[in-house]
Amino acid sequence: xxxxxxxxxxxxxxxxxxxxxxxxxxxxxxxxxxxxxxxxxxxxxxxxxxxxxxxxxxxxxxxxxxxxxxxxxxxxxxxxxxxxxxxxxxxxxxxxxxxxxxxxxxxxxxxxxxxxxxxxxxxxxxxxxxxxxxxxxxxxxxxxxxxxxxxxxxxxxxxxxxxxxxxxxxxxxxxxxxxxxxxxxxxxxxxxxxxxxxxxxxxxxxxxxxxxxxxxxxxxxxxxxxxxxxxxxxxxxxxxxxxxxxxxxxxxxxxxxxxxxxxxxxxxxxxxxxxxxxxxxxxxxxxxxxxxxxxxxxxxxxxxxxxxxxxxxxxxxxxxxxxxxxxxxxxxxxxxxxxxxxxxxxxxxxxxxxxxxxxxxxxxxxxxxxxxxxxxxxxxxxxxxxxxxxxxxxxxxxxxxxxxxxxxxxxxxxxxxxxxxxxxxxxxx
Amino acid sequence: xxxxxxxxxxxxxxxxxxxxxxxxxxxxxxxxxxxxxxxxxxxxxxxxxxxxxxxxxxxxxxxxxxxxxxxxxxxxxxxxxxxxxxxxxxxxxxxxxxxxxxxxxxxxxxxxxxxxxxxxxxxxxxxxxxxxxxxxxxxxxxxxxxxxxxxxxxxxxxxxxxxxxxxxxxxxxxxxxxxxxxxxxxxxxxxxxxxxxxxxxxxxxxxxxxxxxxxxxxxxxxxxxxxxxxxxxxxxxxxxxxxxxxxxxxxxxxxxxxxxxxxxxxxxxxxxxxxxxxxxxxxxxxxxxxxxxxxxxxxxxxxxxxxxxxxxxxxxxxxxxxxxxxxxxxxxxxxxxxxxxxxxxxxxxxxxxxxxxxxxxxxxxxxxxxxxxxxxxxxxxxxxxxxxxxxxxxxxxxxxxxxxxxxxxxxxxxxxxxxxxxxxxx
Numbered sequence: 001x002x003x004x005x006x007x008x009x010x011x012x013x014x015x016x017x018x019x020x021x022x023x024x025x026x027x028x029x030x031x032x033x034x035x036x037x038x039x040x041x042x043x044x045x046x047x048x049x050x051x052x053x054x055x056x057x058x059x060x061x062x063x064x065x066x067x068x069x070x071x072x073x074x075x076x077x078x079x080x081x082x083x084x085x086x087x088x089x090x091x092x093x094x095x096x097x098x099x100x101x102x103x104x105x106x107x108x109x110x111x112x113x114x115x116x117x118x119x120x121x122x123x124x125x126x127x128x129x130x131x132x133x134x135x136x137x138x139x140x141x142x143x144x145x146x147x148x149x150x151x152x153x154x155x156x157x158x159x160x161x162x163x164x165x166x167x168x169x170x171x172x173x174x175x176x177x178x179x180x181x182x183x184x185x186x187x188x189x190x191x192x193x194x195x196x197x198x199x200x201x202x203x204x205x206x207x208x209x210x211x212x213x214x215x216x217x218x219x220x221x222x223x224x225x226x227x228x229x230x231x232x233x234x235x236x237x238x239x240x241x242x243x244x245x246x247x248x249x250x251x252x253x254x255x256x257x258x259x260x261x262x263x264x265x266x267x268x269x270x271x272x273x274x275x276x277x278x279x280x281x282x283x284x285x286x287x288x289x290x291x292x293x294x295x296x297x298x299x300x301x302x303x304x305x306x307x308x309x310x311x312x313x314x315x316x317x318x319x320x321x322x323x324x325x326x327x328x329x330x331x332x333x334x335x336x337x338x339x340x341x342x343x344x345x346x347x348x349x350x351x352x353x354x355x356x357x358x359x360x361x362x363x364x365x366x367x368x369x370x371x372x373x374x375x376x377x378x379x380x381x382x383x384x385x386x387x388x389x390x391x392x393x394x395x396x397x398x399x400x401x402x403x404x405x406x407x408x409x410x411x412x413x414x415x416x417x418x419x420x421x422x423x424x425x426x427x428x429x
Numbered sequence: 430x431x432x433x434x435x436x437x438x439x440x441x442x443x444x445x446x447x448x449x450x451x452x453x454x455x456x457x458x459x460x461x462x463x464x465x466x467x468x469x470x471x472x473x474x475x476x477x478x479x480x481x482x483x484x485x486x487x488x489x490x491x492x493x494x495x496x497x498x499x500x501x502x503x504x505x506x507x508x509x510x511x512x513x514x515x516x517x518x519x520x521x522x523x524x525x526x527x528x529x530x531x532x533x534x535x536x537x538x539x540x541x542x543x544x545x546x547x548x549x550x551x552x553x554x555x556x557x558x559x560x561x562x563x564x565x566x567x568x569x570x571x572x573x574x575x576x577x578x579x580x581x582x583x584x585x586x587x588x589x590x591x592x593x594x595x596x597x598x599x600x601x602x603x604x605x606x607x608x609x610x611x612x613x614x615x616x617x618x619x620x621x622x623x624x625x626x627x628x629x630x631x632x633x634x635x636x637x638x639x640x641x642x643x644x645x646x647x648x649x650x651x652x653x654x655x656x657x658x659x660x661x662x663x664x665x666x667x668x669x670x671x672x673x674x675x676x677x678x679x680x681x682x683x684x685x686x687x688x689x690x691x692x693x694x695x696x697x698x699x700x701x702x703x704x705x706x707x708x709x710x711x712x713x714x715x716x717x718x719x720x721x722x723x724x725x726x727x728x729x730x731x732x733x734x735x736x737x738x739x740x741x742x743x744x745x746x747x748x749x750x751x752x753x754x755x756x757x758x759x760x761x762x763x764x765x766x767x768x769x770x771x772x773x774x775x776x777x778x779x780x781x782x783x784x785x786x787x788x789x790x791x792x793x794x795x796x797x798x799x800x801x802x803x804x805x806x807x808x809x810x811x812x813x814x815x816x817x818x819x820x821x822x823x824x825x826x827x828x829x830x831x832x833x834x835x836x837x838x839x840x841x842x843x844x845x846x847x848x849x850x851x852x853x854x855x
Contacts, residue, residue: 088783136727252573361499365452
């Protein structure tokens, strides 16, 4: 294994690519009781079009998430969750737009837990009966999201922003699309994207890095298997489909989420640099130490729920901000005006340095969270970057870059807003 | 592991020195009885303190000061622990070893806390009116926004109805009407009063030695005229009449909440058995409720139970299809009946033990978890360290867990259902 030291962060990372193509990354944390392991595929809800062994496929929306649910069953009526529980560990999983992650945390029996994790994620087993049963559960999950304002407002915003990029479709799919999912489709997607060459195993805890790699090799074997080629050439212009999308729900006060479309950041360390520039620009524009935040807060246009940042995903990127407000459109106008002002006047060197110091400090503090750190290592891995290199990227950023970003991005023609208003008072008794 | 420093009468600092972390935390809590007449004021107070000081007169000034301290964060801390409510501040900050040479974090942070607590800009014998009014609006909107998360909302409604006669039925942040009634002078007077009479608990986790932290924080509450009065001990639930309630709303999924009472609180020996029973019954993805209502019968996506040890309450909540309420409730009760009969396997009991022990072991893995465990345990009279708690959990037998289940009595049912009358789309 290769050892990378990051003395500035007091971290060490061990990494190896196994003969089967799997990347293993281990961050030892001596003296901690808890260990956590993430076994992750670079496959999420946006990867429904792909090629495998010469064939071209189009899978129904929601299949990555459905597959995640179904991985927890093994042949012979084995229940993965119960097996982890018997080892004193807890296991869970999530599906995002571009990743599916399976993870456990434990305070004992780490090796056994790791074997079980690797085994169940690499064992496809789908019967018609269990796939049908799962539909009821996912139906309820979709229902829950339809009642959750945060999730509705975001899905509406994505549909307003993007014309072709599949981020416009909810991660869970729809009640209709999940009806098309069959055991055969699940097997196909598993074969395409759960090959070791498309996956990362990331472990943090008081563990021996070499033994982690050795266990992975034993369980998964040395064979290299084909990986599905994701078709990701989605054409997007920088103008949203709709500038506004509005609906009414059971909420206490109006709530909004808005975004400015940005050029995709690409991959590698240049991409991360662009992301960090955009994060600092977001901070300068509407962060808690910005003039705009103070003004909006003192005007009563926002409250402490207000906040945002830069979001990036294969093929798309956006500057987002959301919160509760009695006048979401006034918030949008204020942001547009302030964006214009900052793109002309820029920010002072003193402010810029303070922001960088604060952003760096917050990222260092964030490293204490094993889950957060695992998640970031995985997410950055799939965009081709070593997360622990963030301090050097920060050092390198100049303040003119912030100004340039704001001038380019914070423009009315790039903006869409999604608003949820309360159902009117009369109907709410 | 935890050092306790009595800094002054009624002012306690607990320190956990631990060099493993990249961040430290410090909490300051004024401990109050949970009471309708002051709950809203206690909830509002820290948000007003965080609006500005004489030296940093607005939110922006406050944030810039924290940015200079490597992005330290200070946030309002308002907790409910059984019959108590705490009000104060919680800080998270980067550890000293990552600063540029010559920079300090903890000392300037302590100075800044002193400023936040004691240098509020005043007018007419009270806090600034604009600060108080805008924070009142924010607090009211956070109270209103509990409606947005239907699960939380439904659980709040259940507890409110179930504990009408007990302090536990009071919402943690107070009622809207009480927030509206607050005025800047009254709030300032209340603050002066509670500064002089409340027990104060501070908790530090980080790399600095306890004596250093104690020396740094001792002057904070050395106030002339301070005479802290001890709090009345925690009490068991004072029951109110049982009931069954349904509320309708524009939702596509129903939320069923059931509340059970038990004489077992965290001050009793059977506490560990009750915790385990709760896990077997509805805590997590291997519990009876999850396995049966969700996995076997596809009745719901979410289902689980919760044990409030400070009061002796167990709640169950499930997100269900509105038409399946009867079926779901019957199944929830049937699973409890099975627990009472001791119909769980040794594996289920062991898994529950492992889960609880594992989470207790992990307490020492994060500053926030350490602070959360000890700061709450001390106040709720749970006199156990995580290590002693682990011992108690290990010793529980299956019949003891079943006996804990036998003590549970269904008290209140609350159902949030879809509205059946159609209404016009907007």
